[in-house]
Amino acid sequence: MSEKSPPETYGLSESAVFDKISEVVEKYRGCDGCLIQVLHEAQDICGYLPPEVQKFIAKKLDLSLSTVSGVISFYSFFSTSPKAKHSIKICLGTACYVRGGEKIVEAIEKELGVKAGENTPDNKFSFQITRCLGACGLAPVFMVDDDVHQRVTPSAVKDILARY
Amino acid sequence: MIKTLQDIRAAAEEYNSKVSKYEKHVLVCGGGSCISSNCRDVKDTVERLLKEKGLSDKIRLTVTGCAGLCALGPIVIVNPGRIFYVNVDAEKAADIVGEHLAGGKILEKYTYYDSKNGKHIPCADDIPFYKNQVKIALRHCGTVDFESLESALAAGGFEAAYKAIATMRPESVVEEIKKSNLRGRGGAGFPTGLKWEAGLKSRGEKKFIVCNADEGDPGAFMDRSLIEGDPFGLIEGMMIGGFAIGASKGYVYVRAEYPIAVERLESALEASRRAGLLGKDIFGTGFCFDIEIRIGAGAFVCGEETALMASIEGERGEPRQKPPFPFQKGLFGSPTIINNVETFANVPAIIQNGSDWFRSYGTGKSQGTKVFALAGSVVNTGIVEVPMGIKLRELIFDVGGGITGGKKFKAAQIGGPSGGCLTESSLDESIDYDNLIALGAMMGSGGLIVMDEDTCMVDTARFFLDFIQDESCGKCVPCRIGTKRMLEILTRITKGGGRPEDIEELQELSAVIRDTAMCGLGNTSPNPVLSTLRYFKNEYIEHIENKYCPAHVCKALLLYKIIDENCIGCGACTRACPVNAISGTLKKPHLIDTEKCIRCGTCVDKCKFGAIKIV
Amino acid sequence: MKNVNLTINGKAVAVPEGTTILEAAKKIGIHIPTLCYLENVHKYGGCRICVVEVKGAKALVASCMVAASEGMKVETNSERVRKARKLNCELLLSDHPQDCLSCSRSGSCELQTLANSLGLDRARFKGERSPDFIDISPSVTRDAAKCILCRRCVSVCNNIQKVGILNAQNRGFRTIIAPAGGAPLSEVNCTYCGQCVNVCPVNALRETDALAPVWRALADPKKRVVVQTAPAVRVALGEEFGLPAGTPVTGKMASALRALRFDDIFDTNIAADLTIMEEGTELLHRAKAALTEGKAALPMVTSCSPGWVKFVEHEFPDLLGNVSTCKSPHMMLGALAKSYYAQKLGADPGDMFVVSVMPCTAKKFEVTRPEMQANGIRDVDAVLTTRELARMIREAGIDFVNLPDEDFDSPLGISTGAADIFGVTGGVMEAALRTVYELVTGRELPFDGLHVQPICSFDQVRDASIRFEDVLPEYKFLEGFTLNIAVTSGFAGARRLMEEVRGGRSKYHFIEVMGCPGGCIVGGGQPRSADPMVREKRRAGLFSEDERKDLRKSHKSPVAEALYKEFLGSPCGHKSHELLHTHYTERGTFNELIKK
């Protein structure tokens, strides 16, 4: 889970990062099909999965690099580019959509001046669309880092973002 | 260590005698929705004040899973009396501690308010939302302490596991489940007993039992609530399943979006292991069983069972051709049985109370209850469990409290992106597996999204296709390219580019995608289109032929018009229009040039006199 | 095994349990169209073209994937089936640049043929297309827009070759088949074996085109254009013109090259003979060092397959010392053409243009290696695949099938049978043994028809032991020595053998490795064939070429003998080191820089 932010790497040297990933791989050694779990933890450590980390994991697990990158690029949870300081995830699941989620998307786009899927130029916010955060009862919702903001209205967006 | 029924009962006894010392019991809902409405503040306040007032050994505080009525969270329930406080915040919590817990005075003004009758209803059991519910799968949700094994044992947990593992043969467990006619709650409704029988009969050195907790269906959060509220119930169900089919290892595949569920399940697994309920020689019978959690990584298709297995194996979550079915060749090539969270949650209750008891709920070929996640434009959004066969009207209007904002009901999407919509005409239909299919929808996992009159059904179909298209794994042609083309056609229609042949092309594509896609995602992907075409064909025709969106949703099809009588000619709209589409002389009614208008809506917001309307 | 009975289009058929519906239909002569499926290579179920109607099944069934079962009633040709196939094909076309008229795959393209045979007469759907980019590596070109995501290449590269370069990246409509992170082939550890190219049904994977420079050289009056052809080409080229697989067309090929106005038509076989002389000598040197000084890099591993060489450089850079230093035969011939032959002609090597016609895509990369040149002049200027030569012949309007047989040109045109079998796995080893055994013992290799039977199959790894007894005096150190040899083709077996070497567990002294599974007869530049017996047929063709020759051992080659006498000196001598040997580069496993 990439629930931890900021990424643990902040302040870690490169070799310390690889040591940590090594520990993760060792922890899963002998456990069948653990690639995705290893990637989760590696992403927790680094904040994202840059090519060097992919190569490191591929070698350690004796997999081809294209297999590892094929898995990473399949799942929307994995990222190969550095995350911004805060990550905004806005839900466009059914419940949120029918309760006007798209208007929230527009409001955020207007507020940040970037489209979904992009980072703000100052790298303060990354902004992504997700499908259901499991808080559908309170639709529409969006998350900033770990905070769920529920029953948002377009006019509330500005204030919420200003808190970060 | 728990080895015998006596051990279970003794632990329950001990727990009960411990809690019987308390005078009152305050339950703070710690379900996902209440967490996002800040129930942590509530809990902290209650905890702090109890301590400050020296009430800690008189009044017990428990954080529970979802209490059901998420719309009104954070929820606090005080026992005795099941006093139901809604929308609690730190301030209200302080009042509740001060007056109710310390003083014994029920704070009616903070309890549930019944707007229909204009009065508060303090006791949960009297609230219409709860009245029609029957809790089997949710039996412990919102009432027990999800963190405490003892609390689960005290509520009767693991007695069924004991009964099955220590006193029954796998064949008879399977037989009991077969007789109950429990059908899979994850989507297709396949009889669980038959599945387990196949699992039991299949040969393999190793077998696996897997719980599908991927819950990718947007707008559904039943499984999340079940795991977060009663992780031990899931563990018990899986133990029984593992025993029945002869598996010694179970996996729970949880989506990554549910970190709290993972955390709670992990801690429940640890507690169960410590108590010897998981591991070697369970109940001294020689049966060995353990469960491992695998976390998904954001792919809806991984809810499909073969894709789920691929994902557990560490691969891209691409489905595999069936047959062979998982019970023949599943996880790591071994026979595997996959069931949904709610399916497992029903199992202990069936084993404990017998299949006849279970069959006394429900209708036709659908026995028992179904958990639904009510969402969308319905008043009581939340988690409910109702007997199969309930009428849609009861579900939406009695349990659900009707449509928000006094709007009109238009449709309910059931079964998620693979499902279909039900309309006004279906309000008195029974909700059960077979009837839903007959209505062109499906039970699905239990997401029920209510839509009001402001919803455009063509746009809704477009929304689902967009979702499907986004989540298609890309393995097979009909789904990878076919759904893309369908989406493009639908998008075109909602943008005003609809062509007369579009409906026929959509139908043709639907038929072939349904007929040739490799997995369930593709097979069912045309359903939202087919079902909206079935009930709302006129809306399509309006969009295509008249370039008109009756619900005023499709932006490109909106016509902005200034109503002369209302317009005072202030010119605010003229100044605001980004494309200078509005003209007029001051103090005279203005006019919108519809050719120029880009339908941005700015003028509507700017007009203080409500003179600009969408027609 | 149990049989199951079913009916297909009303005809009854019994097949062993586990047989797919597709195979069962084939058995009774019912053709079901397929696209992604490739017999023995790839079963994937992605295209949904092979769908059939099975009575009682809710949806149509992919016949290539689903096994026949007892009592099944199958219809392969109902209205519902035909409509579905057509629509899926139409969908494929909607995500495809329909450029057939200017596409080099036209005529041999499986998608084109399919659309045609399904009677597709419209392509209604227009919409977004998959990413359109072209990745040109020295050997293999990827044309993403044309990829239909059948994933045959993925199967070959991952399951058969076990290199794992190509895999699906991204998901859904955005899926592409690409190296990790979508990197170009030239930036990853691709071996350029081209096995992926051979199975691609469309023009999404092809050899990197070398026709233009060749045509240009032919048109340039100042250039002396020398062409050479590898052994495997002669038993495959005919297939491009409709001849049965494995038909030797050596003579027609020589006439076609002449008709194309190449100045000198040489046979790479000559250099294969030289390779044996060089490699055999190298082996004997290493064996001597091992037996007398107790140290030498053994086993020695062959180096004539550039796909294999690149694989070792990436995967076993620590074992490069075990690889023979011999250049691959066509590089040797190129070097000789621009030295020995240029001298003979009195020509400036800079005015010569050497073209190699090869079964191989890896050789296109090989000629660009910096070490493969002398004084800034490349040993070989262009490599054409067998398929490309066929295209040239067609473009020139030559009626290939009716050409007369002609010979290669001298002096680099006469070779032994040992050289012919270089084209098939085990051939180099056999050729080497024919020479080494005879050099050491003075007697002919003791095998029937000179074929070393134990290594003559297509099994992944084969081995044999040869004991030297009654050796000639100068090879005393080998008396009583048992030479353990192994042969493998394809990287899966090679990896296994090399891991043994790395772990110090290898019992072998000499290992032959060919990059392509079966050897150059199925190289990445050979005609694509759907015939599962194609390897056997082409091998038979090469064996017949070998057997029809009087000279079947490299050390009996008069050309080689003359070359050494006139020009090279002795095998592994100074001059041959300069011209015929090379060195290797350590590359990272994933082509990352190796930190030293």
Ligand SMILES: Cc1cc2nc3c(=O)[nH]c(=O)nc-3n(C[C@H](O)[C@H](O)[C@H](O)COP(=O)(O)O)c2cc1C
């Ligand atoms: C695209 C797709 C997504 C699915 N997602 C889920 C899911 O999130 N949870 C679930 O339990 N079943 C899901 N299913 C159904 C499962 O494949 C499977 O049928 C189910 O888990 C079996 O359990 P049951 O018999 O207990 O219902 C999905 C099916 C498809 C085709």
Ligand code: SF4
């Ligand atoms: S139907 Fe869709 S999700 Fe399923 S295998 Fe085919 S492409 Fe993948």
Ligand code: SF4
């Ligand atoms: S909707 Fe926008 S473009 Fe149209 S008239 Fe109003 S302000 Fe102008």
Ligand code: SF4
């Ligand atoms: S803003 Fe309203 S009232 Fe003023 S000119 Fe425009 S339409 Fe008329």
Ligand code: SF4
């Ligand atoms: S790859 Fe085939 S279908 Fe595509 S353009 Fe070329 S010949 Fe035509």
Ligand code: SF4
């Ligand atoms: S088939 Fe038709 S379109 Fe194609 S080249 Fe021939 S005439 Fe032209």
Ligand code: SF4
């Ligand atoms: S050339 Fe060989 S190694 Fe490279 S991608 Fe193709 S099959 Fe794989």
Ligand code: SF4
């Ligand atoms: S490159 Fe060729 S073989 Fe590979 S997936 Fe694409 S079409 Fe198939």
Ligand code: SF4
């Ligand atoms: S086996 Fe032959 S065709 Fe294949 S890479 Fe080696 S030399 Fe080239």
Ligand code: FES
């Ligand atoms: S649909 Fe938005 S949280 Fe579920």
Ligand code: FES
């Ligand atoms: S989460 Fe608290 S009521 Fe649902």
Ligand code: FES
């Ligand atoms: S050939 Fe059967 S699915 Fe492609």
